[in-house]
Amino acid sequence: MATIAVTHLACTICGARYDPVPGRYTCDDCGEAGTLDVKYDYEKVAATLTRDSLATDRDTTMFRFRALLPIDADATPPPLTVGGTPLYLSPRLAEIAGVGSLWVKDEGREPTASMKDRASAIAVMKAQEEGAEVVTTASTGNAAAALAGIAASVGQATVIFVPESAPEAKVAQLLAFGATVVLVAGNYNDAFELATAAVDKWGWYNRNTGVNPYVAEGKKTVALEIVEQLGFTAPDAIFVSVGDGSIIGGVHKGLKDAIALGWIDAMPRIFGIQAAGSDYMARADESGADVVTMPAISAATAADSISADLPRDRVKALAAVTETGGAYLRVDDDHILRSIPRIAAASGVFAEPAASAAYAGVEVAVEQGLVGADDRVVVISTGSGLKDVPSVLAGVSATGAEPIRVPPSLGALETAMDR
Ligand SMILES: *Cc1c(COP(=O)(O)O)cnc(C)c1O
Ligand SMILES: [Zn+2]
Numbered sequence: 001m002a003t004i005a006v007t008h009l010a011c012t013i014c015g016a017r018y019d020p021v022p023g024r025y026t027c028d029d030c031g032e033a034g035t036l037d038v039k040y041d042y043e044k045v046a047a048t049l050t051r052d053s054l055a056t057d058r059d060t061t062m063f064r065f066r067a068l069l070p071i072d073a074d075a076t077p078p079p080l081t082v083g084g085t086p087l088y089l090s091p092r093l094a095e096i097a098g099v100g101s102l103w104v105k106d107e108g109r110e111p112t113a114s115m116k117d118r119a120s121a122i123a124v125m126k127a128q129e130e131g132a133e134v135v136t137t138a139s140t141g142n143a144a145a146a147l148a149g150i151a152a153s154v155g156q157a158t159v160i161f162v163p164e165s166a167p168e169a170k171v172a173q174l175l176a177f178g179a180t181v182v183l184v185a186g187n188y189n190d191a192f193e194l195a196t197a198a199v200d201k202w203g204w205y206n207r208n209t210g211v212n213p214y215v216a217e218g219k220k221t222v223a224l225e226i227v228e229q230l231g232f233t234a235p236d237a238i239f240v241s242v243g244d245g246s247i248i249g250g251v252h253k254g255l256k257d258a259i260a261l262g263w264i265d266a267m268p269r270i271f272g273i274q275a276a277g278s279d280y281m282a283r284a285d286e287s288g289a290d291v292v293t294m295p296a297i298s299a300a301t302a303a304d305s306i307s308a309d310l311p312r313d314r315v316k317a318l319a320a321v322t323e324t325g326g327a328y329l330r331v332d333d334d335h336i337l338r339s340i341p342r343i344a345a346a347s348g349v350f351a352e353p354a355a356s357a358a359y360a361g362v363e364v365a366v367e368q369g370l371v372g373a374d375d376r377v378v379v380i381s382t383g384s385g386l387k388d389v390p391s392v393l394a395g396v397s398a399t400g401a402e403p404i405r406v407p408p409s410l411g412a413l414e415t416a417m418d419r
Contacts, residue, residue: 004048004073005044006040013030025206032211032312037216049067051263069122077121085109085110093346101376106349107222112150114142114382116143120143121218124156126214127207142305144181159204160179164184189308220250227254227264234255236375237371239358241273241306241358241361242272248317248321268378271327273328274330275333276330276331281321284318296310303354334398337391343356343359352384353391358379404416
């Protein structure tokens with residue numbers, strides 16, 4: 001493999017080093033809990049990737065950060081446009097939340113409408129590099145849709161495991177993209193275990209979160225973009241919703257890369273936001289429990305994308321918060337759903353529940369005095385509201401908003417408008 005700057009993979013728990021060879025997913029001693037971290041020679045990165053090179057680079061996708069990615073120097077990315085999503089400054093949302101400035105990073109604009117496209121773009125490239133016949137993943141829905149969509153763009157076969165409770169729009173995406181879809185009568189954890197057994201049996205390329213060392217590298221590009229979009233300055237705080245903990249780990253990694261390259265000089269505080277009914281990380285953070293051994297919980301939340309009994313990337317997810325002076329916060333489902341129209345009306349960004357949860361977390365952080373009027377805050381809106389329309393409608397009806405119903409006559413409209 002001739003990547004630009006990858007040196008090795010390192011276990012997050014014991015530090016053991018491994019060569020980045022095909023078939024190497026996890027640490028021999030620590031297993032899945034110690035998701036391997038991809039290490040780079042930053043001098044080599046800096047030889048090709050600088051603020052100046054970025055300023056003139058016409059590639060606006062996540063592959064503008066190619067030197068910081070675990071892919072071959074001359075590999076061709078999938079044809080879909082992944083990354084390069086807008087970062088919107090939203091003064092009205094900042095005011096409602098009670099923070100100094102607030103930006104929304106709109107990941108609903110990705111090709112399959114969630115941030116998972118960044119991870120799947122890398123996974124599909126790695127699978128093709130290895131000549132894999134089939135790529136598989138278990139997913140609550142978005143990672144599945146992302147894998148299916150990106151694989152479709154390059155003609156790669158996929159077999160995808162989702163819990164039978166996955167929202168209809170996400171399953172529809174999978175089927176339309178031509179994936180072989182396995183609807184598992186059980187939850188995400190059950191789907192994950194079944195996918196793992198299938199990988200062992202058939203030797204498929206495994207994209208599973210918390211197992212595949214490369215997917216977090218794709219996710220980190222969201223943080224690199226935020227840094228660049230803010231003119232190579234760091235915000236004070238970044239709010240990320242957390243299920244498996246892979247996105248938050250990726251965000252932390254991207255910020256560490258940015259510091260290593262001298263793009264920013266201070267690490268922002270990272271806040272991990274969990275649904276109250278799926279709060280493994282919040283419990284671990286409070287109790288100081290060892291996440292390597294802390295048992296699974298029984299998760300239940302309307303925000304399906306962050307419903308996780310046992311966060312698969314929990315070691316990195318905990319470090320993202322503890323090493324940056326952030327916190328894990330809980331938001332209840334009612335607050336998550338009501339936040340969908342709040343964000344939409346104040347900023348124009350349409351979020352699914354797992355995405356609006358990150359913003360709801362800002363309101364909770366303000367209540368607790370963790371952030372306030374002096375802080376510059378970034379919220380990552382991880383997926384589009386079109387992914388789960390029934391949840392959007394639930395959030396809207398909680399605010400009392402409803403359409404005006406009229407027969408098709410101007411007189412009737414006038415009467416209705418007067419009310
Ligand atoms: C997957 C996902 C998350 C959570 O990411 P994890 O890596 O599982 O913590 C949040 N929001 C959306 C929309 C997602 O699809
Ligand atoms: Zn290890």
